[in-house]
Amino acid sequence: MEFAPDGPMAIPMWVNGHAFLTVTPAFFTVTNPATGEALRRVPLCGGEEAAEAVKAAQAAQPEWAMMGMPARRVCLERLAQGLDRYAGHFAKLLIQECGFDEARATAEVGEAVAALRGATVGQTGVLGIVLDASRPLAGFAEVMAPALMAGATLVVKPSPKAPSAVFALCELTAREEWPAGVVNLLQGDSAAVEGLCASAVDRLLYCGNATLGAQVGAMAEAVGKAFEMKAA
Template identity: 50%
Template sequence: MTATDEILAIPLWINGHAYLTMAPAFLDVCDPRNGQVRRRTPLCGDLEARAAVEAARAALAAWSAQTVGQRAALLAALGDALAEYGGHFAALIAEETGRQVEMAAVEVGNAVSLLRATAGGVATSTGSSVVAIVSDQHAPLLGPLQRAVPALLSGATVVLKPSPRAPSAAFALAELTARSGFPGGVFNILHGDQLATEALCASKEVSLLLVAGEPAFGARVAAIATRHGKPFAD
């Protein structure tokens, strides 16, 4: 067994639990501060995308049937859970982005505030639908949440594809959704790069693609969505 083999691959999160897959390729997640390989991201494609989207579709009716207040209460509970593990999340963000822990903690704090603010939030127009979110590594926790929170509040279910270079905060957040009472399938994590994005754009069950990231990244994702005729917002 090689040293690379001993580095664990980060699972997907589908239907309320960790989901392991043998992807055709993996990306080493390195700490930019020292070059150390921390974990490996599976570069998934159509098979895993179908599983994640199907879980989101199956959860949609029950989730959208809840009141806005009920959904907001779960999001606020997620914010409380995130605050409890704030130091852990800051460390994950720092080791995958190279930022100082103190700066990563600011991102976590802003994410907590966003989730807690839903107690008086207003639903957006995404409505009862399956929404895909594709994120870069610029703000691996706050960026996706800025897209996911309004969608979830409105009754949409979500498939998030985080950056393969900084996937851990998103996966850890998915674990907290289960601890906070979210039904399985409401919030799913699909790992990968362009092939995973292509698969989400090709899915007829995905009504809207949301982009969280820098303008250049958004332009690349928009080009993929346009090629597939998928509505998107960046």
């Protein structure tokens, strides 16, 4: 995804440090909630794509953990600096896809930067993260940073309604020369969540609206996957 005024019409997955193109039977059209304008599309992925993303996270986890906490904090600080540098671009993506006004979008970018810089230490392992569209960028940063500080690697599934800022942050990790596979992105809706639940992730974390979170939790419970919910 180019850091340019207009994003691409199709946003792929992000796996093992690069855009991952996949052929799916259906796509979701991302629209501007304020205008109804069709902005871009995302593939509606499922179990096969989830397994591919998780495989990359598993492969990257030992090296990321061995780097040590000081080195991981340096990576997060560099990512925070990059996000701050491109703050206007990220804010525009949030305005387009979430219907935020400029002040709210700018504030959310600032919250994401602060979350990356002020991360506590969470749990390690391979983590699946599911987001809604309420605070896609800040919510992601707030749950990813503690996990990454602990040495975890992750697969994030953003809301198909607001995928662009999350994708751009994943791409920014490559620009900041993070190890490939530490952060991966799976596009899609419920089939993608089911794929994550059935995959080899150690646990699933949802950040967002409690109603949707209960649905995600039920999917995780059905297959015995450890689940945690965080309010957006």
